[in-house]
Amino acid sequence: MITLRNLTLRRGAKVLLDGVSLTLHAGEKAALVGRNGAGKSSLFAVFNGQLHEDSGEFSLPAQWRLSQVAQHMPETDESATAFVLGGDTRLMELRAELAQAEASEDGMRIAHAHSDLADAGEHDAVPRAQALILGLGFQVHELEQPVNSFSGGWRMRLQLARALMCPSDLLLLDEPTNHLDLDALVWLESWLQRYAGTMVVISHDREFLDAVTNVTVHIDHQKLNRYGGNYSAFELLRAQQLELQQAAFAKQQDKIAHLQKFIDRFKAKASKAKQAQSRVKALERMEKIAPVLADAEFSFEFKEPQNIPNPMLVVQDAELGYRGDAAEKVILRGVNRSVMAGQRIGILGANGQGKSTLVKTVARAIEPLGGTLTEGKGLHIGYFAQQELDVLSPDSNPLEHMIRLARDVGPQAREQELRNFLGSFNFSGDMVAQAVGTMSGGEKARLVLAMIVWQRPNLLLLDEPTNHLDLATREALSMALNEFEGTVLLVSHDRALLRAVCDEFWLVGRGQVGPFDGDLDDYQRYLLDEARRLREVAKVAAAAPVAVPAPPVAAPQAQRKLDAAARQQLAARTRPLKKELAQAEQSMARLQAEKEALEARLGTPLPPADIAEAGRQLKGVVQSLEAAEERWLALTGEIEQIEGSAA
Structure with missing residues (x-):
C-alpha cells in the first residue's frame, strides 16, 4: 500500500502539503482533486520519485512496478505498434535476453528465455498493443504508420497506449482525457475499470x-482529506460538511430556478422527455451540492443578448472542408441543418x-466549399x-486583448x-500585463471566455472549451451556459457539461451531419x-489479410456533375x-411573442374580466x-428522412 505519514512538501x-497522512490500499483507484496550484502534480512527483518529501515519511512496496504517461512528445520513426509494444519493458528485456542467448548459442539459456517470454505474454503481445491503439481511436491502416507521421494529439494518445501496455502495480494518470474524444474516452473508462492494480x-x-475511481483524495488548504467513493460521492459529502458551516445558499437559487423552468416547459413533451429528465438530474445534483458551488472562488455569467434572430x-446543401493550394478537401457533404433561437445542441x-x-x-x-x-x-x-x-496573440497581455x-x-x-472586468475572471494585479504566451492553458481559456462574454453574443460556438479548465471553472461554465x-452549439468530451447544457444532439460521421436520436447513455452504448465491431474487423484483418481493390473513382469533373445533379433532385423533393x-418557424416565433406578451400582461394588476380574457387567449x-x-x-423529420435516404 501507499503510505504518507506526517509528510510536508x-x-x-x-x-504545498503540511504534515499530511494518507493510506491507499492495493487495488484502490483514487482520484486526486483540488484547485489548480494546490499541489496535485507535485504529489504525483513524490509518488514516482521525481520529488522527495521535505519532512515526514513516504513509502510504497519496493516490488511494485510503476507506469505513467510520459509527458514529452515522442519523436521516432518506429511504427505505432512497435512504439506501444515498447511500453512492455519486461517483454523488451526478455527479448534482448533471448537475442543474447542465441548469440552465445547457450541452449539452456535459450530455453529459459523462451519460457520467460511465454510467461510475459509474448504470444499475444502484438494483438494486445494493437487493441490499445485501436481503442484509443486509431484506424487499422494506421497501425504500422510511423509515430512521427501523426499530429501531436495523436502521438500523446500513443504515449497513453504505451503506458497502458506496461505491466504495472501502480498506474499514475495526469489528465489522461485531454487529447481524447468521447469514443476513445468511453473505451479508456472500460479498460481502466478492468485494471487490477492501484491507480x-x-x-x-x-x-x-x-x-x-472508488476513492477521492482532496487537497485543500495544504491538507489531504480522504473520502470513500467516487467524485460525486465526495462532492455530496463535502457539501454536507460545508452545510454545517453555512446558513444559506441564496446565490444558487437563480440557477436552480433556470433548470426548473426548462423542466416545467418540456417534461410533458415526448420529443424532449430525455433531455428534461437529464435536467431533473442536474437540478437534483445542484440542490445537493449547492454549498460546494457557493464555495467556488470563480463564477461568471453571459450577458443577455441584445437581440435573438430566429x-x-x-445551412442548405452545403459541402464543408478546406481549400488547399492544389485541390479542395471535402469533409462533410449534403449538410442541411437549421439552428433555431434557444437551441442547445451537442455535436x-x-x-x-x-x-x-x-x-x-x-x-x-x-x-463553405458549396x-x-x-x-x-x-x-x-x-x-x-x-x-x-487561434483567437489569442501570444505576445499580447489580457488588457491589450480587451x-x-x-x-x-x-x-x-x-x-x-x-481592468475591473478582467478582475471578475481572476485576472488581477500583475496578471493583466502578463504575456498570453507564458500563461497556462486554463488561464488562456478563461481569457477567451472573458472576451466572449464582453461581446454579448446570441450564438455560442464552443469547441472543447473545458480542455484546460479545472472542476470549479467547469461548474461555473455549466451554470453560465x-x-x-441565446443558442449554444457545443463540442466537448466532458459528458457532465453535455448533459447539463444540451437538449439535443447532432452526430457528425461518415461525411454527414444528422440528428442523433437518443441521449448520451445511448451514444456511449x-x-x-x-469499438467491438472495429476490433473484430482488426482481428479478421490480422488473421487473414486480404487485398481489397479500391472502388472505381469518377473523374473529378464527372463526379462534380453527378453530385450537382443529385443535389438538384434532392432540392426539388425537399423544397416544398x-x-x-x-x-412554421415564423408562426412559432409569432406565437412565442404573443405568449410572452400575455404572460407579462397577466403579471400586472388587471380587472377580473380582463384576467379571464387574457387567460383564455x-x-x-x-x-x-x-x-x-x-x-x-x-417536417424536420420528413426532410431529414429524405436527405438521409439520398446520402
Missing part, C-alpha cells in the same frame, strides 16, 4: 472520475470526422476555438472598466458497440417541405404554439 518557499488519477472530467442559421462524433470543420464554418473561420449558409439578421457569434491561440476588442468590436470602455438566453418549415396561443412545434418537428 514545499516548492520553493511555498508549502491514482488527476482529471477535471467528473464523469470519467465517477466511472473509474432562425439563427440555415457528437469521433476525432477527424468533421466536428471542428462544422464549427469553424459556422464561425466564419473557413468558407451550398449556402444563411445567417439570421443580427446574428452575433461568440467562438471558443479548440486551440485558444482594449483591442472594445475598440474593434465594442462596446467602448475606459481602461479601468476593462444554463442561464444563457453506440460507441462501445462500434422546407417552404412549409420556414412558415393565453390558453389558445399555447395550444397553437404546441401544434406549430409538432408540425415543425414532423
